Amino acid sequence: MNAYRSLQEETMLQHRQQRSKTIIDLHQIVKTYETPSGPFTALQDINLRIQAGAFVAVVGKSGSGKTTLLNLLAGIDRPTSGAVTVAGTQLHSLSESQLAEWRGRTIGLVFQFFQLLPTLTVAENVMLPMDFAEIIPAAERRSKALELLERVGIRDQAGKLPAALSGGEQQRAAIARALANDPPILMADEPTGNLDEATRMSVLELFAKLNADGRTVIVVTHERDISRYTDRQVTLVDGRVADDAQR
């Protein structure tokens, strides 16, 4: 356990040292979908660099391409043209299975509808990515999961099934799951979209805290108050970067 902690501290230190480095690099990204009514370009000529340790909000109206952008960053989708490099890995060079493995080790994903597996308990949901990535020794996975749940404030819900939790608790569980393998990047798609006002704030504060610990956090959101927490806000309009404001 101590060995793991020292490894974790060392990793965080490395993250801080790398804060000035580019962790995400999008170059000339175009994403076009074939639809029954013809091709639809969701993203056009996107060039974006994100430094390690940044807290970036991607904002824009519905259909502006926010989720598409996040999917490309997470290796969920592939660009029609252009190159995506995340944490030093050129994503186009990876197969679907390699992408899954890479994602498990590098990215923590949080979705609007939490997407917890309904037949696993909250703790088991958090342990599942550890099982997939196999970075953390099997014997330590449960305590690590409980530690993460403690960190997001739902330690006492660990043994329950997701359906028994409130929306805010489920989202916290989803965040704990995203942190399971201690990924350097946390990505969230409308993480507060399905939560009440009070819970929204607490979730955003949690993201800010995680960013303060050295993680790169990218949040796709409609949230107007997000700028209080982020240090960069990228605004998309019709698939193009309309504004890129740094604080």
Added chain:
Amino acid sequence: MLKGDAAMTPLLFIKLLRDLRTIWDRIVLMILALSITLLMFSGVLYTWGITGREMPRAYLSTNPASATILLERRLNADEMAAIAAEVSKQPGIIDATSRTQFTFQVQQEGGGWGPNPLQIFVAAPDDPMRIESFTVEQGSWPPAPGEILIDRSSFDLLNLEVGEVVVVQAPNGATVPLRISGVVYIPSLAPSFQQQQGHGFISAASLPLLGEPVALDALKIQVADQPGLTVPSRNRAVITAAALDLAGWLQQTYGVTILEIQVPTPYAHPHQAQADSLLLGLLAFGLAGLLLSAILVATLLNGLFTQQIPQIGMMKAIGARSGRIMQLYLLMTLVIAVASTALAIVPGIFISRVFAPIILTLLGVDAESLTAPWWMYVVVVASGIGVPLLFSLASLVKTSRTTVREALDYRGVDRRGDISTRFDAGLGRLRGLDRTVLMAFRNIFRRRARLLLSVGLLASAGAVFIAGMSTQAGFQASLDRDKELRRWDVDVRLANIDEVSADAMTNLVADLPGVARVEAWSSVQTSVIPPGQQISVTRTYPDQGHGSIAVTVVPPDSSLVDPPPLLEGRWLISNETGAVVLTEGLPDIRSGDTIQLSLGGRPTNWLVVGIAESVGHGGGIFITQDGFEQATGVSQPNLLRIVTDDHDEETRTAVAQAAERTLSDAGIVVRSAASVSRSAAAGASHMLPLILVFLGLSITISVVGFAGLASTMSTNVLERTREFGVMSAIGAPASTVRRLVVLEGIFIAVVSCVIAAIPALLLTAIMNDYLPMPGLFQISIPAVVIWVVVVVLGAALATLAPASQASRLTVREALAYL
């Protein structure tokens, strides 16, 4: 094997167990449906194995003769024994013995001759019974003079008991009592209830009591493929050649006249064709079960996997590789397959142990063992586990390869092409159509592969049900047509007579109460003699019924016969000679051909003027009275056909008995006098096993079809949980949701009925072609109506549970559903 880093994790195993528990009702339904199909398949396969082994075994246990050489006149038993001994020494002949046989009327309780005759086989008392033997179950062989051993299947038919006396009418017309001294089992003969004829064995020493000399006329031989071999030949051509050579040698050496050589199909029970059809039906039964099982597995597992797509996407989003996902669902499939197989094994064996003896009893055969061949158990286990795995493989691979993006986009709806869009638009323009009905109809096309599978399953069941019922209806229609064409009620068969004129006989009977009309006919056994030969070779079995052909002599100006439907040529012209009309059962002969028929042991030449359908006129070949007289010199009839005033069974029986008494009193020997219903009963008995098989098949498939539909609809409902939540959120009451789901099930059922039409027609046509009994091609309208009602009601019932499940969903549950 998969690499270590892609191995199944304990959490995935936990997820699997909880998933199975969460959807236990569908898993149970799936396991039950799979078990039923596997049960059906295994039961049929084992039955097929058992009957396929036991029937030939039982038949061959009697050491059937390869051929019977029938002499024109009977010879003294000692002389025949000496001839048989000499015949045994001929090259290629394994063994030989001599026999004869008679068919007698049996006196029924309270007097009068019963409708069912008794065929008695006669052997010399010292016959070693190495050929055409039987098993003595009670008593001993040979029975004492005046005693008879009765085939066990004949007791019920003739209402007999061991120790009682059976009174028969001897060839000379005398009434002879024979004491029943024992019971024999003769698996080489068709069972009595099917033939509507009893069987018994007496020693030649009893012949004098029957007014007959101790003489025999049938030489039974077993022929080997080559001299020196001791195994009877399976080659009919070899047997026929050997029998013809032997016949020539007999004629030359002993100066005997050969009436006929009978060479039945080697190694084949008289009901082998019936059994083959039955086995073919069983095989189709098994294959259909296997196919349905595969369809069902593909349908249900595809639904299950599809439902898991969002979870698969999420697992991939957090790092799961395709290999892990595949293992998870492979294991789920395996759990279902193994559970289904385990559940089906024992009941499958039980079914075969019940079903096989029923089939074998219907064929008159006892099973020595009811254990199926070992490899069939292997096939069942391999099929039970392998088929679900095999058929779900494509779906498994596809699902496990679902990308995160596809999973996140998944809404349970197929992408639609332009055709369906136009179709939908067309539907939308229909005025007055209820929106729920419209939605339900559109919804069934959303998962097209699943729709095809569900429809395929129900359509298969419908096709088999309709084909089975139609075949039965076709057979019944054939019987009805025969009845319509056969305008007489009673057949009275007479011994060959010269003393009394035909007119005198008909007058005697015509005066009886209840008789409307009498005609004098003749019916004699015949055979087609191949060109260039003098001795006819038939396929007749020892019972002289199976494989034999009869010539029916139609009297001039007969009002009792309507020409049967002609396939080619024409019907007979009154008083014409040298012309015959054949029925379709005689192959390779066309209208305009010349054929040689053996009549009374003499070859006669005939021109085929027509080929008719096989109908109930009592014979395969028709000739005129004048033609018969010219060819044989015989003018006396041997068959009286009586039309009764009333056509009920009581009147027919009373007239038959009165005719028999009157003719006997006039010194005319009556061989049998019976209502025509007897032949119909024999025909119906032949069809019974087949009808049982196809009804069983359709019922089983229907059950599986509905189970499949229920499970499919349950999957559909789960997949569209969010959609139902949305409907509820915008104000749809629970009843509307329920109606929507039930309507979807009903639409699937209706589509399946339409799809079932063509396979039902094809299957009915195939069954009509392959069944041993004639049937008219027709589609049973009641069967169609019954099926439509059953499938629509069944679909409504099968979808009630999923519909209720959908209607109970709360908006919150539905929207949070993963």
